[in-house]
Amino acid sequence: MRVFITGSTDGLGRAAARTxxxxxxxxxxxxxxxxxxxxLADLVPxxxxxxxGDLASRAQTWHIARQVNAIGTMDAIIHNAGVYARPGRDTTPEGHAGTLAVNTLAPxxxxxxxxRPRRLIYLSSGLHRQGEGPLDDIDWQERRWDPSRAYAESKLYVVALALFLARRWPGVISSAVDPGWVRTRMGGPGAPVGIDTGQRTQSWLAVSTxxxxxxxxxxxxxxKPEPxxxxxxxxxxxxxxxARLRELTGVALP
Structure with a gap:
């Protein structure tokens, strides 16, 4: 199986790649x-x-897609890359641009x-359950910036994207994964879930028979599946x- 993993330089992405x-x-x-x-020097050979490419940039996200397409069609894609709030950008609307861009717009x-691969896996978070709300200001142009709310919303959107694709593309297995609060650079050393446990579900979904x-x-x-x-x-x-994602990115889903 040929698998593309975003954000594979460290954390869960690197662990999944090694597995x-x-x-x-x-x-x-x-x-x-x-x-x-x-x-990635130890993995590249x-x-x-x-x-x-930086997934916070629309132009670079286009370039990433071209690079991967040049290699060939993937059997599975693990949309692993994610941010909570970028340092120095987490108190302004521009900070949300990074959160929304990496966590939702880029996938x-x-x-x-x-x-189109045979399998799509989108990493979300249990915090997506705190992201329920309206869609008229997902880019935080009107509301007062709230980093934790912005993160929760972005993870809700990626679950909705995964479930939408399951009905839009019946020939593709589309899944969302909550890896838990994992001991990564984002999760911190006090997180209760080890990195091997955190990467196991998405690695299994990508290749399992x-x-x-x-x-x-x-x-x-x-x-285990959960509601x-x-x-x-x-x-x-x-x-x-x-419809909103298409409007924000200028890209239509086939």
Missing amino acids: LLRQGHEVVLHARSGERAST RAAGVAV YMLTALMA DPEAHISGRYWHHM PAAQATDHAFQDALL
């Missing part, structure tokens, strides 16, 4: 910059390629621009969200 490479799969890595790509754009892994439209937590926020399952909400 899949150890199992003998082809893995295409991703780094935000050339400098970050240098941290075994990898099928490395895409470089949407890559899904629309890349050759288990019939359970072939059921589309599920929200997973530690290898997501009700709003994420609402078809009207999903449709309205996808």
